[in-house]
Every structure is written in C-alpha cells, then in structure tokens.
Amino acid sequence: MNFELISEHGSFGGVQRFYRHASQQIGLPMRFALYVPPGGAKGLLVFLAGLTCTEETFTMKAGAQRRAAELGLALLMPDTSPRGEAVSALPGATESWDFGIGAGFYLDATQAPWDRHFRMDSYLMKELIPQVQAELGLDAARTGISGHSMGGHGALTLALRNPGAFVSLSAIAPIAAPSRCPWGVKAFTGYLGADRDAWPAHDASALMAAQPRVPYPGGILVDQGLADKFLVEQLYPEALESACATIGQDLFLRRHDGYDHGYYFIASVIDDHLIHHARQMGLQGR
Amino acid sequence: MNFELISEHGSFGGVQRFYRHASQQIGLPMRFALYVPPGGAKGLLVFLAGLTCTEETFTMKAGAQRRAAELGLALLMPDTSPRGEAVSALPGATESWDFGIGAGFYLDATQAPWDRHFRMDSYLMKELIPQVQAELGLDAARTGISGHSMGGHGALTLALRNPGAFVSLSAIAPIAAPSRCPWGVKAFTGYLGADRDAWPAHDASALMAAQPRVPYPGGILVDQGLADKFLVEQLYPEALESACATIGQDLFLRRHDGYDHGYYFIASVIDDHLIHHARQMGLQGR
Numbered sequence: 001m002n003f004e005l006i007s008e009h010g011s012f013g014g015v016q017r018f019y020r021h022a023s024q025q026i027g028l029p030m031r032f033a034l035y036v037p038p039g040g041a042k043g044l045l046v047f048l049a050g051l052t053c054t055e056e057t058f059t060m061k062a063g064a065q066r067r068a069a070e071l072g073l074a075l076l077m078p079d080t081s082p083r084g085e086a087v088s089a090l091p092g093a094t095e096s097w098d099f100g101i102g103a104g105f106y107l108d109a110t111q112a113p114w115d116r117h118f119r120m121d122s123y124l125m126k127e128l129i130p131q132v133q134a135e136l137g138l139d140a141a142r143t144g145i146s147g148h149s150m151g152g153h154g155a156l157t158l159a160l161r162n163p164g165a166f167v168s169l170s171a172i173a174p175i176a177a178p179s180r181c182p183w184g185v186k187a188f189t190g191y192l193g194a195d196r197d198a199w200p201a202h203d204a205s206a207l208m209a210a211q212p213r214v215p216y217p218g219g220i221l222v223d224q225g226l227a228d229k230f231l232v233e234q235l236y237p238e239a240l241e242s243a244c245a246t247i248g249q250d251l252f253l254r255r256h257d258g259y260d261h262g263y264y265f266i267a268s269v270i271d272d273h274l275i276h277h278a279r280q281m282g283l284q285g286r
Numbered sequence: 287m288n289f290e291l292i293s294e295h296g297s298f299g300g301v302q303r304f305y306r307h308a309s310q311q312i313g314l315p316m317r318f319a320l321y322v323p324p325g326g327a328k329g330l331l332v333f334l335a336g337l338t339c340t341e342e343t344f345t346m347k348a349g350a351q352r353r354a355a356e357l358g359l360a361l362l363m364p365d366t367s368p369r370g371e372a373v374s375a376l377p378g379a380t381e382s383w384d385f386g387i388g389a390g391f392y393l394d395a396t397q398a399p400w401d402r403h404f405r406m407d408s409y410l411m412k413e414l415i416p417q418v419q420a421e422l423g424l425d426a427a428r429t430g431i432s433g434h435s436m437g438g439h440g441a442l443t444l445a446l447r448n449p450g451a452f453v454s455l456s457a458i459a460p461i462a463a464p465s466r467c468p469w470g471v472k473a474f475t476g477y478l479g480a481d482r483d484a485w486p487a488h489d490a491s492a493l494m495a496a497q498p499r500v501p502y503p504g505g506i507l508v509d510q511g512l513a514d515k516f517l518v519e520q521l522y523p524e525a526l527e528s529a530c531a532t533i534g535q536d537l538f539l540r541r542h543d544g545y546d547h548g549y550y551f552i553a554s555v556i557d558d559h560l561i562h563h564a565r566q567m568g569l570q571g572r
C-alpha cells in the first residue's frame with residue numbers, strides 16, 4: 001500500500017480518514033476518503049459522488065458514518081476526476097462544471113487529450129478498490145457500490161460492466177441513460193468521441209438491457225426525488241426501470257415527493273442504502 | 287414576519303429552509319436556516335455555530351435533522367456575524383478568521399466601529415428567536431439552545447444572561463472561559479474594550495459562578511473531544527466544571543478520546559444533545 005494519510009477524525013466510534021496516493025492508472029496523485037467502523041470492517045461500500053464533488057462531499061454531508069458504524073461497513077469515497085496542473089491546463093478542463101475537472105464520469109476516456117489522465121474506470125476497478133479491499137481484508141462478496149447523480153451512473157455502469165466485482169448495487173438520483181441527456185452527451189462526446197457506437201458500454205440502461213442474466217438477484221435500490229430539477233432532462237430513471245423489466249432484474253425504484261437533487265435528500269435515504277448493501281453482504285439477517 | 291425564503295429542501299420528512307431578512311438590530315440583511323420537522327414543531331433548538339461558519343455549516347454537516355424529525359424538534363441555525371460591504375469595509379473585519387466577519391461571538395459590541403452592526407446578542411434575543419418562536423407557536427418552555435466552540439460560548443452566555451429564556455442548555459467543545467484564552471481576549475478587547483470589567487458578563491464560567499440560583503436544574507450537557515487541538519489553549523471546560531460545582535449546577539461534561547474539534551465529532555454526539563433538549567421540554571419521557 002502506498003497511501004499517505006492526510007488527516008483522520010474520530011467518527012461514531014470509528015475513524016474517518018483522508019488519503020493521498022500516486023495513482024499509476026491516472027498518472028497523477030489522487031485523493032480519497034475511507035471510513036473504518038469501530039471493530040474493523042465487515043463489509044465495504046464504495047460511494048461515487050456527483051458532478052463538482054470531491055472525496056470530501058459525501059463524506060461530510062451525507063451522515064452515512066452513523067449507520068455504517070452500526071452495520072460494520074467501511075465507506076470508500078473516491079474523488080470524481082483527476083486534478084492538478086496537468087489536468088487544469090487542458091483546454092476545456094475548467095470552463096464548465098459538467099465536464100473536465102470534477103466530472104470524470106467514472107470511465108476511461110478514449111479521446112485526446114482526456115485519454116492521458118481521465119481513466120477513472122481503470123483507476124477504481126484495477127487500482128483503488130482492489131488496494132482498499134486488500135487493506136481491509138475483504139473480497140467482492142463483501143463489497144457493494146452506490147453513488148449519486150453522475151456517481152449513480154458510475155455505480156450502475158461499473159457494476160454492470162464488471163460482473164462479480166460487487167455483491168450489491170444501489171444509486172441515488174442516478175444519470176440512468178446518459179446517451180440521451182445533455183450531461184451524458186457532452187461527456188461521452190468529449191471523452192469517448194462523437195461515434196455513438198462506443199456509448200452503450202457506458203450507459204446504465206443500455207448495459208442493463210443487454211445483460212445475459214440477472215446481474216443482481218437481490219435487487220437494486222434506486223431513490224429519486226420528485227422535486228429534483230434535473231429529473232426530466234437529465235436522469236431518466238424510467239429508462240433503467242424499463243431495462244430492468246426487460247431482463248427480469250428486480251429494481252426497487254422509490255420516487256419521493258418533495259425531495260430535490262441535493263444532499264438533504266441523500267442524507268434522508270442513505271440509511272436505507274447502507275442496510276440494502278449490508279443485507280446483500282449477509283451482515284444483517286432481516 | 288418578514289422572512290424571505292431563499293431555498294427549501296425536503297429532509298427526513300420535514301423541510302430544511304433558508305431565509306434572508308432585514309434585521310433591525312443588526313441594521314443589515316441577515317440569513318438563517320430553519321428546519322421544521324414532519325407534523326410541525328413541538329419544540330425549538332437554537333444551534334449557534336463556531337468561528338468561520340455560516341447558517342449553512344451546522345445545517346449541512348451535523349446530520350441533526352434525522353433525530354430532530356423523530357423528536358419533533360425544529361432547528362434554528364443563525365449566521366455567526368453581520369456580513370456585507372458595510373461590514374467588510376471595516377478595518378480588521380476580514381484580516382483574520384477569529385475576529386470580525388464569521389466571528390461575532392454572539393454579543394453586542396460596545397466599541398467603535400463594531401458597535402454599529404455587531405449586535406448578535408440583541409439580534410438573537412430580541413429579534414430572531416422571538417420571531418421564530420412566534421412563527422412556530424412555541425414559547426421558552428419549548429426552546430433550548432446549544433452551540434459549538436464560539437457557538438458553545440454563545441449558547442452558554444446567552445442562556446445564563448437571560449434567565450427563563452430557554453428551558454434547556456448544552457454545548458459541544460465550547461469556549462468556556464473566553465477571558466483567559468487567545469480567541470476570547472482578542473474578541474473581547476476588540477468588541478468590548480480593553481477594560482476587563484466588562485468581560486465577565488460575557489464569560490460563561492464567570493457568569494456561572496455568579497448565578498444566584500441553579501439556572502438549569504435538569505443539568506447541562508457538554509461534550510469535549512480529547513484530540514481537540516484547541517482544547518488546552520482555547521476551551522477551558524474545567525473552568526466551567528469548577529463554576530458549576532461552585533453553585534451546585536449539574537454538568538454532564540463528557541470527555542471523548544480520539545475526537546477532534548470538527549464536524550465529525552459534532553455529528554457523533556448531536557443525537558444525544560437533541561435528546562437532552564427534548565427531555566427538558568417534556569417531549570421524551572424516558
């Protein structure tokens with residue numbers, strides 16, 4: 001392990017730590033946050049944050065540590081993109097909040113100049129998650145993934161692209177069909193190119209419809225606020241719902257009156273997500 | 287009421303709102319946050335934040351809404367000082383993080399130029415809290431006060447300076463004896479003047495020792511982390527402990543290994559504070 005501890009904070013009997021490490025996949029230093037519950041981790045939940053966020057956003061705002069401590073879940077919060085001078089110097093990297101820095105979309109870019117450092121898929125799947133699993137002594141049967149908005153897209157696509165890598169899957173207000181929404185079209189055009197043939201492999205609803213078998217027999221939990229101003233134009237939960245129905249995947253899609261796209265919503269439902277993952281890991285019998 | 291709604295967010299079945307209003311006491315626009323639990327407020331907890339914070343800090347980071355919703359507690363989060371051009375133009379208002387903007391210390395300044403707008407005591411006690419109580423239909427028997435660090439100082443001093451204004455009192459890592467710590471000496475010298483005769487009236491430990499009777503018969507809850515880097519130089523919980531012992535005031539002072547001065551600590555203990563206040567209000571029998 002080559003994690004440099006930046007800070008640590010007592011939290012609900014466990015410890016919230018922030019780390020920096022030299023990522024080989026990204027080719028730059030990366031930061032992440034890791035919560036370790038009291039008594040050590042019995043399971044690991046990876047939570048991917050949304051546009052403009054960092055490793056600190058969910059860590060600080062979601063209030064997830066309380067229930068994670070009770071359930072024995074470690075929480076891994078990666079950053080949302082490469083950062084630093086080598087990245088911010090790229091034309092277009094800092095001009096908008098929905099592309100470039102803070103908007104890595106959890107994929108490996110194939111288009112220059114993004115293909116050099118924007119390799120969040122390989123970073124997470126080949127480097128960070130395996131290293132943290134090794135550190136905690138946990139395997140895929142004790143690892144789940146979730147995320148919010150762009151991070152919900154990331155959780156769904158990484159889980160569907162990597163069968164067996166996670167035992168449990170959920171999302172909060174995910175970008176569920178990026179090929180058809182402005183955020184997704186902008187990101188995919190920039191990172192993957194204008195040729196749409198490359199897009200379905202990174203589109204949760206397209207990936208789901210193409211699954212050869214039910215990928216998550218225990219069901220997938222998705223929460224969506226109905227006062228979310230991005231719902232109609234950007235999120236398309238109904239596309240995921242339709243794709244799940246096509247292949248027989250159980251989807252617990254809960255629509256909530258009066259909740260928006262922000263962290264007050266995430267905090268209000270995060271306990272249910274932690275319980276969902278813990279159950280799939282066999283940590284809670286009920 | 288003259289509250290302008292800035293934003294509102296669904297939160298644990300209730301609503302987290304942010305407001306702006308023209309404060310007569312401050313002479314400037316002020317912001318605050320108000321959480322209203324599902325089913326309406328049965329009690330009100332005022333929470334005062336620490337140095338550099340705004341009305342959003344505790345609101346977003348403490349995770350208090352979950353238990354507040356269960357207990358039927360509304361939460362009022364004021365800002366920590368006046369803001370705006372009229373304030374930032376004052377010499378010394380923005381040079382340091384422990385004086386001026388973000389550092390109002392919840393008192394009425396008597397020294398020019400601060401005495402014009404830095405009137406947080408009168409703002410809270412004569413304007414904001416009464417107006418919010420009226421809005422919610424609650425009186426002092428259903429109103430408690432708490433705070434963190436500088437806000438813990440504010441909660442303790444406002445509660446002790448205003449007998450009968452609150453039914454319950456608690457604090458997290460409060461500045462408990464400001465007359466003898468660098469933060470307090472700097473603030474009191476600037477806002478109240480170098481003549482120390484004016485200081486005890488705004489020093490929690492001095493106020494406590496001078497109380498003619500036990501002010502909070504139900505006890506006062508104070509939590510303090512032992513990994514708090516400000517503990518030795520700035521906070522002096524032992525001074526409050528000694529003053530409480532002098533007058534026979536029950537103080538539940540809990541010292542916690544491994545916790546620092548930040549919001550991961552606050553989040554870890556906030557539920558106990560909410561329960562403490564709810565009990566004093568008669569909202570929870572146990």
